[in-house]
Amino acid sequence: MARVAAPLAPVSNIDSDAKLAFVEFLLTSVDVQESARRAVDWLVAHVPVTEAAVLVLDGPGNEMLLVAEHGISSGAIIDFALARDDTRHPLVEALSGSETIYIQNLAAHHPSPLESRTFHAVPLRADASEASYGLLLVSGPGRDLDADTVWVGRTLGKHVSRLIGRQALAETRFGQERMLLYSIINAVTDPILLTDTEGKLIIANSHAEKLFAAPEEASEGWRRAAALNNMLFSAALSTSAVGMSELARRELLLVDPLEGSDLLFELMSSRAKDERQGTYVVSILRNVTDLARAKEEIEESYRTLRVAQAEVRDERHRLDLIIDSVADPILVTDQEGDIVLMNTPAERLFNAPGLEDEAALRRVRANGANLTSFVSNVLTRSGEQRYRGEIQLTDPLVGRPLPVEALAGTILSEQGELMWVVTILHDLTEAIEKARLYEQLKQASVELERKVQEATAELAEQNELLRRQHIALEQASNLKSQFLANMSHEFRTPLNAILGYTHMLLNNVTGQVTDPQRKSLTRIDSNAKHLLALINDILDITRIEAGRMPLNATTFRVSELFDEVQSELEPIIKRSNLTVATKQRGTVPSVRSDRQKVKQIVLNLLSNALKFTPAGSVTMTASYDLRRKEVAIAVKDTGVGIPAEDQVKVFEDFRQLDSSPARGYGGTGLGLSICRRLANMLDGTIDLESAVGRGSTFTLRLPAKARRR
Amino acid sequence: MSTREQPLVLVVEDYQDAREMYAAYLQFSGYGVAEAANGIEAVEKTQALLPDIVLMDLALPRMDGWEATRRLKADPRTRHIPIVALTGHALAGHAEGAREAGCDAFVTKPCLPDALVAEIKRLLDQQSSKSENKTSSSTTKTRKRP
Secondary structure (H helix, E strand, O other), rough: OOOEEEOOOOOOOOOHHHHHHHHHHHHHOOOHHHHHHHHHHHHHHOOOOEEEEEEEOOOOEEEEEEEEEEEEOOHHOOOOOOEOOOOOOOOHHHHHHOOOEEEOOOOOOOOOOOOOOOEEEEEEEOOOOOOOOEEEEEEOOOOOOOHHHHHHHHHHHOOOOOOHHHHHHHHHHHHHHHHHHHHHHHOOOOOOEEOOOOOOEEEEEEEHHHHHHHOOOOOOOHHHHHHHHHHHHHHHHOOOOOOOOOOOEEEEEEEOOOOOOEEEEEEEEEEEEEOOOOEEEEEEEEHHHHHHHHHHHHHHHHHHHHHHHHHHHHHHHHHHHHHHOOOOOEEEEEOOOHHHHHHHHHHHHHHOOOOHHHHHHHHHHHHHHHHHHHHHHHHOOOOOOOEEEEEEOOOOOOOEEEEEEEEEEEEOOOOOOOEEEEEEEEHHHHHHHHHHHHHOOOOOHHHHHHHHHHHHHHHHHHHHHHHHHHHHHHHHHHHHHHHHHHHHHHHHHHHHHHHHEEEEEEEOOOOOOOOHHHHHHHHHHHHHHHHHHHHEEEEEEHHHHOOOOOOOOEEHHHHHHHHHHHOOOHHHHHHOOOOEEEEEEEEOEEEEEHHHHHHHHHHHHHHHHOOOOOEEEEEEEEEEEEOEEEEEEEEOOOOOOOOOOHHOOOHOOOOOOHHHHHHHHHOOOOOHHHHHHHHOOOEEEEEEEEEOOEEEEEEEHHHHHEEOO | OOOOOOOOOEEEEEOHHHHHHHHHHHOOOOEEEEEEEEEEHHHHHEEEEEEOOEEEEEEOOOOOHHHHHHHHHHHOOOOOOOEEEOOOOOOOOOOHHHHOOOOOOOEOOOOOOOHHHHHHHHOOOOHHHHHHHHHHOOOOOOOOOO
């Protein structure tokens, strides 16, 4: 690369008309670009150049921009700009220099507006003393620059320097005004925005920027809040039809990007029309958040107040109902003792407005006086929360005495001052009556208890007496049995002698006795035998009753027993001329019982039957009741029979029907009594069926198997 | 066993009328009779006389019939002599007590003389048939009631 000062241009050969036209154009043009393009076109038309371009400093003078060109085919250099602080660039050096320089083979690392890297750079300036405002670049004719090109450069330079210098002055003044305006709108505390009709931001003051613009370093939340605010603002603008001149007011809810809280604004916007740049919208936002909140709070407290009032009213009403529903009178008195509140039952006692009766009014007054004295007692007793007492009242309507229990409680203020006394009265009439009845009951109970104790003691005494009597009786009974047993022994011994000697006399042991003597001896003998039989029977009964008749159970057949009994009574049967038969109905099993006692019963029954049957027959029948497991032995005769009314008596002691024939029939009259006793011992029974003149049937029923004792 | 012409019966009975009645009837019936009025006498007389049979009342003074029987049955000299207990007490226990004491038979008063004699005869017959079986060579026979 080589830089040399350009040689002086040769003499112009261009006619003066073309130059005049160019100069005239420049005089009418106030536009730098327009002037530059005209200059390039003029050069191309009148001078043999291949490429030409004009670079001009921008407003602030920081860089050079390409404003006009010719012959540059590549689109890449359209956006050419060269920073002024790139001082090593030959073009920047050319700008600060005063002479036209010839640049040959511009280094590749330096950007170049021309494709040819060898060209002339002509500084554009008013005169040599002033700084350049740009460069005219020309390549083509050769090393030497012709005079016309130099002329164009000088002419354009003067024109450009004039234009840019005036522009710079204007811009400086405009900038100052602008800064003033900015500071004014920034001083306004309300956010102010200038937008287009779509809401796109053009100018905003700092308060508005806080809401709608997020700086680079802003958090994600901030950025999102700003975006949201923009959206809300645009929507607010678009939804409202903003008239051409009128002021629109509406509320706008935005988000505080830093706090995240809601902010309520009043949005005032109006349109501003600019002839050149179209229609704008100026918006002012006024923060009314606190105002709205305060309003809401006032409304809320008012609502709360209304609700509380209603509740108090309801509560009061409920309380009245509750107090009135209590059957006991309730009164509230103030510290002066005056009644401030009472329920309906209390009113009946202390307040009788409807009453005409003089006596009733007097009673009401008396009640009031009694209550007052009670309450004054309560008032003088400081420190006690509860006070209980009894008051004598009177029912105003009927004059009935009304003793009541009064229970008073004090209500203190927050300062501990006595405010009210609440008194509840409880009717004691019933309680007193109950207590009286209870006392009576208690006395009766005590009396009863005393009597019971007396009776119990007496009973115990009697029991003891009875027990002793029982023991004595038992001893007596034992003694009696023993006595009877002994007595029978003592009876037997002489009787034994009587019978023995009589027997010996009758058997002629001591010599032949005469017939009358024999008759007498026979009487003695039979009476002694009767006496013996009586003694034996009494002994049997005694033994049974003393429980000294042991049972000895064996197994035997009833038929065998029949045979035995029959043969034992054979002499009597023969003498009687009766037919005695034995029968068995069905199968009769062996019996397990006390054989001796069963035999004694059957013997007795048969001998009775023989005794009381003048003619006919006696039948002994054995049968078995399978269901009851009982053996029945029936002794049936065709004798005199027993009248129904006597059928029970025959089993009693010493009973023989019609005492006179008893002797005739013989026997002790104890037989059936013993039989029944024996049968009972054996868990059996003896029954009788009989009719006068048609004979009798005695039936012994025994369990087939005696139970073990 | 006896060499006596008449079998000897010892009647032990404290009640004199009864004792003499039985004695009279036994003699009338052809028996030899000895008498005792109490238990001690009964034991002594049995040991002294060795009767063919003893008729023993149980309720006796000085020594009762049960005790006397026990002694006689305990004595080898008198053990073989049959004893017929005689009692007025029909109460249970008397008969058992008598058998336990060793009595061979038991008769309840009142007992007619001929019933008593029949019982004595039965026991003596039983006794002689036993001894006959034991000593077949013996020719002595109990004399029977005429």
